[in-house]
Amino acid sequence: MATRSRQAALLPVVLTGFLALAACSGGGSSSSQSSPGGGAGKTLVIDTSFNLKTADPGRTYEPTGLIVGKAAYDTLLTFNGGDLTKPVPDLAESYDMSSDGTKLTLKLRQGATFADGSPVTADDVVFSLTRVRDMKGTPSFLLDGVEIAKTDETTITLTSKTPNPALPFILPNPALGILNSKVAKEHGATTDTADKAEQYLNSASAGSGPYTIESLNVSSEVVLKRNAKYWGARKPVYDKVVIRNVQAATQKLNVQRGDSQVALDLSGDQLAGISGGLQVTKTASANVVFLLANQDPSVSKVTSSPKFAEAVRKGLDYPGLLELAGEGSVQAPGVIPSMLLGALPADQVVKRDVEGAKAALKESGAANPTVKLEYPSELTVNGLSLQPVAERIQANLKEVGITVELAPSPVTTALDNYRNGKEQLGLWYWGPDYPDPSDYLAFLPGKLVGLRAGWKAGADKELEAAGEKAATTVGDDARKQAYVDIQTKLNASGPFIPLIQPSQNIVTAASVTGLTYNPVWTVDVADLGTK
């Protein structure tokens, strides 16, 4: 009997043994603030769902890559915290835009050094920016048509043929981080498409930022190491920063348990139950989720009517959509997100008017139309899945008399139709390439996003002229008004229906200080401190 009892208890004994072994190996303790195998000192663990292809600043353009880039490379200009309205000096100690907006002069700061201790020179700046522009990598467009020149050892000029008032807002992008040109050239960096430095820059960094790259794996983990020779006043606090690729559900448990100190991608729903001294930052992101109604009659005779877009715009229940996005999200008043210059005021958001929508639908000439709504099925925007948003839109428009057939597909498939302007109705989002309203001129007829909605050049000459004027307008007040006018017109008669700016929810441990959400680089690791 005794033998039988022991045998019957085999399963729990074995399992308990395994778990005890796991517990003995450190499972029961948080490893957050020390590094048992990696030497003494503080370690910060950041969990995020990776969108990372490279750490080469000349090629990076994905959110995780920008976090890494911001930590490892300094730029000429930067933003203070989350304030995107005013670029401030970084490696440049001052800048001056000519009155016609074609020439930006930057004075290089003296005393800034790379991680190897060598000084940051004007030659490094010219090499780095020319490399980005001419290597034809993803961020090359940022410096399209910009001539980069060294005037003297401390002065750099960026000259454009046409006014480029957005340039000071473009320069803080970590993709324009300044490389140690000597080190980069030694590892194959060139200023043309023959550049071979990426492999090196993915294993080590050559910047002047507060951290250096210790190791990088684009699918799992990036380890940053404190730059002991950092030149700036804000010295990095953590000896090591580990950025891990962790899915959102696991991020929540990790930060709650203390296995990580920062969780970047929690959705509104996942914030429920967060407690225990954790800090939650909810900020409307700069991503604008929008609907497009294709204006090309060959794609859809129904959606190409301006009155149809009006019916959709008036038929949507925006507060209902906001509920899906969770607390901290805001209704997008226009295509330009609320934190950028030229954004429409919050009181100008579109409100639901079902009767108005029905009237507009009647005027469009379509009786009980059926249209197809395409969207990327697995894509989430700041934790917001587009699937429930599409379902809510379907339900809203049913009340107006529009039957919406949902057509989700994988991103790679959906992108093709979107890019080629073949969607009748499309549900997508736009994140700013750089935090300047000129980026949103892409929504005008004949431009990048306009064409995706089948809105060809010449479709709205007045709006197109307003866009051309806004692009070359200099001066904050004048620019603001120009973009407000454009969006007001877009909201009245354009094919785009701005919906939501989902909240970027960041949860940090009670011990972490200094976190500010920035829509360009999400979080500046160097800002993070400890109590």
Next chain:
Amino acid sequence: MSPTSAPSKTGKAPSRASRKRSPLARFLVRRVVTALLLALGITLVTFVLTNLVPGDPVSANLGQRALGDPAIVAQWRADHGLDKPLPQQYLLYLGGLVHGDLGESQQSHRPVSEDLADFVPATLELAGAAILVSLVLGVAFGVFAALRRDRLPDHVLRVLSLVGISVPTFWLALVAFYIFFYRLQVTPGSGRIDPGMTAPPHVTGLYTIDSALAGQWDVFSSAIGHLIAPALVLALYTIGLLTRFTRSAVLEVLGQDYVRAARAKGLPGRVILFRYVVRPALVPIITVAGLAFGSLLSGTVLVEAVFAWPGVGQYAYKSATTLDLPAVMGVGLVVGGVYLIINLVVDVLYGVIDPRVRVS
């Protein structure tokens, strides 16, 4: 008599070459040729299927602005060889493959072979631990259930094995992570070792072995701790499967005359169990275990996602969703290779366990 010494069907004497070749050599040659053909088939099927997907790798890999610049798009296509006709792309890939070049990943911008060298050991460590646990527990439970047929332990184990087979791995992984890591705090969190720890010097890529070789016992302890929960989750299905198969195999053997004869001779129960019952029952069990190892590899995609395990499953998922053809084909070749090796091992084990297989 060796089959090679038998007269041929044509009545002619066997050639000198065939006389010289041993059965093992012929077996291995056959396997190598099969492996090469299979590898070719994998590349062809993967290449065709990936290109049939209605999507463009350029869209999946370039930013929205970059997509609007024809020069950048053209450069990207040229960099990845996508500017050439499809048949030429395939032949170029095969040409590279002959020289051991699996191409460059569009995601990581590194040679696929280097990516796989990073990710495959992580998955092998996880799947290896899982299959080890499965074999030990699954066979033990199966034998135990068979010996206690229709009694309480048998019923309990049958229900448990059914649960193991039925519960979706992804759900189980989430629940296990929640309970053991978050609630009970007995297992460590995400990844292969604690954050902040430095990985052991690369020898095999298996952290448990590499850390032991380096004498880094804190890393070893951490690696073992991190391995336990995902390995158990991954193993549960296979434990259930092996329990059921072992039970029925052992029951079948228990009814054989020679077992009754052994009992009648008064042989000790342990001798009967291990020599007369378990050993012959192992043949079907090994077949199932081999197949189960394959399913473990596919199961790792989900488990790796939950436990943030940097293995080939996550790499495969990311590659597939971004139409990263060289990476997808590389993963296909690795998985195909693993299947072949497992089949080879299973065939060899048949011979070890059952001498009749060796003779035939």
